[in-house]
Amino acid sequence: MRVSEGSGPAAASAPAAHRSGLPAALTVLTLVSGFVDAVSYLGLGHVFAANMTGNVVIIGFAAAGAPGFSVLGSLTSLGAFLAGAVCAGRLSTAFAGRARRAWVRSVFVTEAVLLAVAAAIAFDRPGGATYALIAVLAWAMGLRNATVRKLAVPDMTTTVLTMTLTGLASESSLAGGTDPRAGRRLVSVAAMLGGAALGALLVLYHGLGWPLLAGALLVTGAAACCRESGAAGDTGAGDHRSA
Template identity: 60%
Template sequence: MTTAQATAHDPEARGVRLVAVLLVLTVVSGLIDAVSYLGLGRVFTANMTGNVVVLGFAAAGAPGFSVLHTATSLVCFLLGAATGGRVAARLGSGSRRRWARLTLAAEALLVGVSAAVALIRPGTTGTVYALIALTAYAMGLRNATVRRLGVSDLTTTVLTMTLTGLAAESRLGDGTGHRSPRRTASAIAMLAGAFLGAWLVLHHGLGVPLLVAALASAVLALTASGRE
């Protein structure tokens, strides 16, 4: 049997490879954080490293930050990650393709609901908390899954170690730079998502970028494979 024939008969290999899926999810993370930081009161719902720092700012009384907003994001993210851990325990030893698609479908649903809330009831206090809770929970669920999938240098939400590896293991550092393309692509994906998200927030409000993020996750839920 040829390699092509083996791939055709292997359901794990059908669809978009996980590296490409995780790069698109990194773009989605940029969209989500653009919505949360620019539109929900300087809070992150995808990047929890930044959120812990923001919580410190808010607790110190820095203007423009909210302890309640940030704490809501952190708690909902942790709940989502705990759920993701439970799902990983049940499905992690089975088909990666099925597991990844189920998680992406859940993310698409949660972000889709947040988009609907933002479009139907924009600007209310309840909407702000609903968007924070829904998107943070979705990102926690996704991060737990991505962590267990273990694809190198593609966390989808945090770039600090990716950028560190890019520099430290480059030819200018002490390495060969063989992972540089993936790491560079991850940084560019996050930048592109943040740019697109910010532009959409500034020109079209919060609902449209959330809808774009939900549709992207939904497409990936239908097309992701289980192979890197």
């Protein structure tokens, strides 16, 4: 497998990424992001657990006196997200020189466990433990985002779509481009939209626990999709520049 310059676990070539099942796994994670933000925004006081740009904007709204937004909730989410990202960096260092599959699966399984913990909290204390739920969910998303950044699969950030939509438009045939990865970009948008819609329906009609449990099961399935069997040292470095 071809590796890129740098150090630490990261993305291989695009064909290798397809063989590993990463695009499919990351599409599932994008769907789950819609679940997570539906739970956090609709059920935990207008806070985002996956989309940190949203939290920064919300803090600005609240600082200006806009009603209905929680500065403490958004700060809790931001802090937990950053802590999760730090843990992801530590984990990638710990797995340096080992098969990438073990690193990726360990992160996905950890996210699944955290979502299951959040689901258990939501089932046990419906309407309570708001900040605990925010922290657990944002921690999981920070862990995942830092890992996906290192994987550097183009147009598969799993939590934000701004640059994906920008590329879809600016590199389209209408703009004189060749529509590179248009299918993947559209699938990412559809996965986020579908996840948000389904997550919202589950939250509105069945509470917070079921979308989180469904998310945990889906992420477990995503871990199983990563079939790559690279040997130790099959690592490179990458930096996910799509956001």
